[in-house]
Amino acid sequence: ALDVGKSDLNRVLEDVGFRSKTGIGLSGESSGILAPLKSWGPVETANIAFGQGVAVTPIQLAAAFSVFANGGVYYPPQLVQGEKDRTGHRVVSRQVADDVLSMLGDVTKEGGTGTLAVPEGYTVAGKTGTAQKPNRRGGYSKDKFTAVFAGAVPAQSPELVIVVVLDEPESSIYGGSTAGPIFKQIAATALPMLGVAPTHKHLQDSDEWRVMQASVNKDMTENIHSLYGLSLREVRRFALANEVQLHLHGHGWVTRSEPAMLQGLQAGDALEVWLNE
Secondary structure (H helix, E strand, O other): OOOOOHHHHHHHHHHOOOOOOOOOOOOOOOOOEOOOHHHOOHHHHHHHHOOOOOEOOHHHHHHHHHHHHOOOEEOOOOOOOOOOOOOOEEOOOHHHHHHHHHHHHHHOOOOOOOHHHOOOOOOOEEEEEEEEEEOOOOOEEEEEEEEEEEEEEOOOOOOEEEEEEEEOOOOOOOHHHHHHHHHHHHHHHHHHHOOOOOOOHHHHOOHHHHHHHHHHHOOOOOOOOOOOOOEHHHHHHHHHHHOOEEEEEOOOEEEEEEOOOOOOOOOOOEEEEEEOO
16 A cells, blocks of 8 residues: 555545445435545555545445446446436556456455355355444444455356445354355345356256246246245235235245245135245
């Protein structure tokens, strides 16, 4: 960081949206905390380089992380995808973005800290984080932490950037072992529903992949043999289209249903579904 220089480091942090609200449209959004450049000495510059003395919101972190997934270009985040085109600005060159993405890919390989964040059949470019929480005396707590995993998936050609932040996790303070598995679960569910196939052929032939694909690419009234992994909205759409009596338990994504297989289900039949985020 000292070799790069505080001015260039500050420029990049500003260009990725730190110290500014994203404008996502939610009331109460924070601009985070990043000290003005004039107050940076050598110690402050070094601290800021590894994240101490800086505060960002999860949406700021996700937007900044997406720069590497977008070939070095920052796009303002939107709460809901719409028809309006977004205008971005370049933060770093594509070569730098690709190099960083490659480094982040090593984090999730054997020997890295993010191996628990990788869903089967996919690759992840990510970073674990463990941050001490500030205390009321202007210092840092010795026993309260925030654990983070931020990543892009698939690593070679990202379709999603996901950021998981845990406030004072109890089982462990480390992002790799706490936030990482949550990242894995989100990615494993979202990627098939977006039509992003796993790398390995045997996984593409699995029942889970076929069900997920059917939920995206086919009419919900046919070709669906299992509800596993579908969302509450998709389950309700299926029940409405097939005129079955739906009984729901929980929320999130389907983990079990009775009957488990849907062949032979007739109008008026009962369909009981359990969901769990």
